Amino acid sequence: MSTYHIQTYGCQMNYSDTERMESYLQALGYDKAPSFEEADLIMFNTCSIRQSAEDRVYGHMRTIEQMRRQHKKITVVITGCMVRKSSSRYSSERDKLFNTTRELDIALRTEELPKLAALARELDPESKIPEIKEESLEDYFKISPTHSSHQSKAQAFVAISNGCDKFCTYCIVPYSRGREKSRDIQEILKECTQLVENGCKEITLIGQTVNSYGLSQYDKEEKTFEFLGEKEPFIYLLEEIDKLHTKGLVRLSFTSSHPKDMSDQLIEAMANLKTIMPYLHLPVQAGDNRTLKRMNRTYTVEHYRKIIEKLRKAIPGISISTDIIVGFCGETDEEFENTYKFFDEMDFEHGYISQYSERTGTTAARFIKDDISEAVKQERWNKLNDNLLRQKSKKAHERFLGKTVQVLVESQEGKKCLGRSEHFKTVQFQSGRKLLGEIVPVKITKAMEWILEGELV
Numbered sequence: 001m002s003t004y005h006i007q008t009y010g011c012q013m014n015y016s017d018t019e020r021m022e023s024y025l026q027a028l029g030y031d032k033a034p035s036f037e038e039a040d041l042i043m044f045n046t047c048s049i050r051q052s053a054e055d056r057v058y059g060h061m062r063t064i065e066q067m068r069r070q071h072k073k074i075t076v077v078i079t080g081c082m083v084r085k086s087s088s089r090y091s092s093e094r095d096k097l098f099n100t101t102r103e104l105d106i107a108l109r110t111e112e113l114p115k116l117a118a119l120a121r122e123l124d125p126e127s128k129i130p131e132i133k134e135e136s137l138e139d140y141f142k143i144s145p146t147h148s149s150h151q152s153k154a155q156a157f158v159a160i161s162n163g164c165d166k167f168c169t170y171c172i173v174p175y176s177r178g179r180e181k182s183r184d185i186q187e188i189l190k191e192c193t194q195l196v197e198n199g200c201k202e203i204t205l206i207g208q209t210v211n212s213y214g215l216s217q218y219d220k221e222e223k224t225f226e227f228l229g230e231k232e233p234f235i236y237l238l239e240e241i242d243k244l245h246t247k248g249l250v251r252l253s254f255t256s257s258h259p260k261d262m263s264d265q266l267i268e269a270m271a272n273l274k275t276i277m278p279y280l281h282l283p284v285q286a287g288d289n290r291t292l293k294r295m296n297r298t299y300t301v302e303h304y305r306k307i308i309e310k311l312r313k314a315i316p317g318i319s320i321s322t323d324i325i326v327g328f329c330g331e332t333d334e335e336f337e338n339t340y341k342f343f344d345e346m347d348f349e350h351g352y353i354s355q356y357s358e359r360t361g362t363t364a365a366r367f368i369k370d371d372i373s374e375a376v377k378q379e380r381w382n383k384l385n386d387n388l389l390r391q392k393s394k395k396a397h398e399r400f401l402g403k404t405v406q407v408l409v410e411s412q413e414g415k416k417c418l419g420r421s422e423h424f425k426t427v428q429f430q431s432g433r434k435l436l437g438e439i440v441p442v443k444i445t446k447a448m449e450w451i452l453e454g455e456l457v
């Protein structure tokens, strides 16, 4: 029996893709290997957001070179953001990645996962990899995910769309994953229903711009959602999933959202639906209109500010987190100061701050000079991350001191339980009972920068 190991990098979307990859490999007859070194097929599900994520993949190639020197027969696959063209080392037209590492056997675009068997046979015509004829394995979204990213069956990611139409100038996703396509609504509802009937309490809907579900050019041309009339497909989807509260669904969230698609109707739906968590991750990326324009983010700080005001009015106490890129091409001191002030003004409770690094193939890499020095990027990152973000996160945590929150336990080692509250705060507490996958009341006794501590009530 052949074995596989998948090394996953990046966002929740990549982890969800890995769950589909696992299903597909298991259908081909592969078993999960306990470790990287014991696998016959090693797959890297990559992320291109930061250079460091790519560097880690290349670092593993050195280990693979050593494994091969010891005569281990391995098939190496790179998939995810780093790949543009599905191909094997023997394909007539190969992905550029084959020029950067000798250890690569197959490059695979994520949504072309069903091509993996054919590429593996191209590599080794004698291999016993079966022909896939099942309809459920021919289309990426029809492949059932293993839902193995979480430790308990109480939580699950459900992918609702793939690709992106937004073309932010720094981002590779529209090229690596292609244009945005929404998944069939009935298939999503079927997957959610099965999950809930199987004990799932928290569903996170995921997509590159999850709140533009059903609004892409492709969806419009296909007229897939015409039956909804004026209703936004994403709101309809949320309402339908929310009905699963009668079967045991407690929490529903979604990520990542794009500010352009945060409509008033969506905010109203978030306020009214029973299962929606009082938490939203809404990437702003910069707090200066000139920077946003160069990034092609297609909204202004004024528009973003209005959304936050409406969200806070409709859902009092909502936790809002964001993403910021510092040191983007041409970012002046004044522009950075505006971003810093905007972060302060918006009172973000959490944020993922990254330093811009050029990604080959993006619009920014081709047309906008990466002219901010590494030292300045680091200085700006330190100022925002170490100064403001820490303060904001601690302040946000302090509002829960003495309060009882509901924690879904995500991991438990001995007595140490770790989970998330309804506001998506990480909470740690002790319990002698087995609580993995349970939602339990915890009284908060200590608020630290990145974590809350409490006692089981």
Ligand code: SF4
Pocket (backbone or CB within 6 Å): 164, 165, 166, 167, 168, 171, 172, 173, 174, 208, 209, 258
């Ligand atoms: S919205 Fe922008 S940053 Fe997000 S995936 Fe699309 S192009 Fe990339």
